[in-house]
Amino acid sequence: EADIYQTPRYLVIGTGKKITLECSQTMGHDKMYWYQQDPGMELHLIHYSYGVNSTEKGDLSSESTVSRIRTEHFPLTLESARPSHTSQYLCASSELGVATESPLETQYFGPGTRLTVL
Amino acid sequence: GNSVTQMEGPVTLSEEAFLTINCTYTATGYPSLFWYVQYPGEGLQLLLKATKADDKGSNKGFEATYRKETTSFHLEKGSVQVSDSAVYFCALSDPGGSQGNLIFGKGTKLSVKP
Numbered sequence: 001e002a003d004i005y006q007t008p009r010y011l012v013i014g015t016g017k018k019i020t021l022e023c024s025q026t027m028g029h030d031k032m033y034w035y036q037q038d039p040g041m042e043l044h045l046i047h048y049s050y051g052v053n054s055t056e057k058g059d060l061s062s063e064s065t066v067s068r069i070r071t072e073h074f075p076l077t078l079e080s081a082r083p084s085h086t087s088q089y090l091c092a093s094s095e096l097g098v099a100t101e102s103p104l105e106t107q108y109f110g111p112g113t114r115l116t117v118l
Numbered sequence: 119g120n121s122v123t124q125m126e127g128p129v130t131l132s133e134e135a136f137l138t139i140n141c142t143y144t145a146t147g148y149p150s151l152f153w154y155v156q157y158p159g160e161g162l163q164l165l166l167k168a169t170k171a172d173d174k175g176s177n178k179g180f181e182a183t184y185r186k187e188t189t190s191f192h193l194e195k196g197s198v199q200v201s202d203s204a205v206y207f208c209a210l211s212d213p214g215g216s217q218g219n220l221i222f223g224k225g226t227k228l229s230v231k232p
Binding site: 006033040041042043045048090092105106107108109110111112 | 150152154156159160161162163164167205207211212219220222224225227
């Protein structure tokens with residue numbers, strides 16, 4: 001069972017507010033990801049990280065920012081939320097380095113944060 | 119570039135019916151292939167995987183075989199249950215891209231009626 005956590009699970013907030021979505025994993029994984037999932041269920045990679053002090057932009061441009069100060073923690077921040085940011089946000093992690101039982105690319109997902117900006 | 123195409127949904131079946139969700143891919147090199155499942159209100163869970171041609175992944179009665187000759191990884195289950203209602207995503211590793219990144223299909227929603 002994957003040990004990756006996201007808080008809050010649901011967030012309703014007004015336009016212009018600053019928000020931070022939390023993601024933590026206890027598996028010691030180096031690589032972490034943020035996805036945005038639209039109502040049609042399609043997943044869009046918005047950020048990823050190879051490890052501490054590493055952050056990369058994903059395939060979908062996003063106004064959000066991320067940081068990776070600790071291996072286990074990968075928060076996502078929106079400085080000024082807008083209704084267009086309303087979506088489901090999913091965090092995931094995977095290993096890097098020597099393969100073990102699963103392919104290195106196997107990603108483990110958190111339960112998601114459903115964000116609504118009014 | 120690398121891509122995944124899976125059948126569009128929604129798919130509606132009666133309990134105990136046979137399920138097939140088609141997935142085909144385009145990739146250079148030798149990607150690993152995955153099926154993930156997302157139950158309502160939850161994140162994605164790994165359902166099964168295959169790392170090389172002719173490998174068969176299986177879990178919870180679901181199966182998929184890595185077919186390099188047809189570039190396919192179709193998901194099958196012989197007898198679906200109401201509890202299988204979920205969104206299913208086919209994915210492949212991106213051998214030419216960033217290590218660890220996956221390319222996901224658009225998802226297929228399955229509804230199973232009693």
